[in-house]
Amino acid sequence: MTEKDVSLMMKQFHEKQPVLSDFAERLADLIHEVLAVRSLRVHSIVSRVKESTSLLGKISKGSGKYTDLEQITDLVGIRVITYYGDEVDVAANVLKEEFTIDHEKSVDKRGLLDSDRFGYLSLHYIIEMPEHRLRLTEYKKFRGIKAEIQIRSILQHTWAEIEHDLGYKSKQPIPSDMRRSFSRLAGVLEMADIEFGSIRDKLLQESMQMTVEAAPMKTMNVESLLKFVGTNAALKEMDLTIGRVVGTNVYFSDKYIAELMPLIRSAGMESLTEIEAALAGMRGVLHPFLERWYNKQQTENVSAGTALLFLCILHVVSEGTYDDLKHFLLEHRICRSHDINPVSKAIVQLYKELVLNH
Template sequence: MSNIDKMITQYNTRKNMYEQYTTYLESLLTALIEESDIHYHTISGRTKSERSLYEKLKKGTHKYKTLDDITDIVGVRIVTHFASDVSEIAELIEREFQIDRENSVDKRKQMEVNQFGYMSLHYVAELDPKGLDSDEYDDVTGVKAEIQICSILQHAWAEIEHDFGYKVEKQVPWEVRRAFSRIASLLETADLEFDRIRNRMKEDVKNEDE
């Protein structure tokens, strides 16, 4: 039996646990964000399918030695209305979870000054054992999950780009890459303007109350 086959077998043994953890994590994040009075658009969880896992393992044969090396079997995506809320939710996750810095990516900070693209924050995180009051979640202690945070405009950009079906950048014609960059720059501008409008409205309300 190949190492990939062994990991697939182990995945199927753990699948129920992964699915339960996905549901729990989605509920936990929803509760934490609502308790912090942070507005959001959607919070959705997904458990990586066997087929998707197999394709990932085939591409990274030498990268993944054990199933625990796969950090996105459990995933939750948080979509906000405003770009500034991404940072607020990030602070919350930093407080409540143990963060795997090596595998976490802040795509907002990876852009060059003349570059435009999908701007999101991807955390690889696990539950903080100190925050768990019961032994009910012992099975998921140490299990990593990917938590993605992005604005609704960035989410739309990513979904549409994904729908075109390009798997790697070299498959994308130059003209299409340029078009995606132009759209990304417009969406980044729109994100900034929506935040400015919200801040202005808050100031107006504050001034009226004084």
């Protein structure tokens, strides 16, 4: 690449900087919104546009790799810092739903280190605005612009920042005794990430139990169930997710929701309070289950309350046995007898996979 080519790319970059800055700011706001809708509270979301000196260095070191500005995918960068390690994948799944991911250029750097190596790396996605957003007036000008999104927990971020600072201050290779110290620290931080998540889950479970025990039981009848399905934000969001996955609208059917009453009771829930507790207990599992399940299904209609049906099914899976699930599916005609074994197996297998990853 000639100096003239480099100069041209830098000129294009400077002309594009106002749009890139606007994109970075709007993208950060949008990510905050879509995570908030899923009730995922993160520590921080920071945006930046690549500095001119950094871009010039990248082009120069590329040895002709970059011949066009659009080939550089990190002109805009977003860093999402979660509170807990297990929320990195939760945030990543939300972003996969909301944006167009360049999987070829994205990388999960957490899996790049060998088990005997030290280091704490993050999940990197290269994304673009999806087509349905680009059709909106406020997003049209962002067509063709990509951004790099880094997702890491607070402790992963702490490690990365300190490691970067030490690497910056020391230009010499790290001695073996110091490498062992780094390895020990990496292990401590990894265990701390896991333990903080475990403490959070235990506190949440105890809080939910105390709430259920202290609060008056909310009676469940047809009228109260119709209102519950129509107003519960978590159920509405999951029903809309099913509709989006299968490509259809969600309709409200009093008859369908009323018919869920015996299923709910058969699953062991006698009140709206118990439904709320089950919803809270399935935090992080029910939503991805519905996405994965309906990604392989074809249906013309999705009724409000479909997510509640699957809550009942997964409640039976979590509280009962494999035979209990088969009996439940057959008794309520959710599944035909000749399909009962493969369907039950698929439900249990997907549920266990999501629980292990949660």
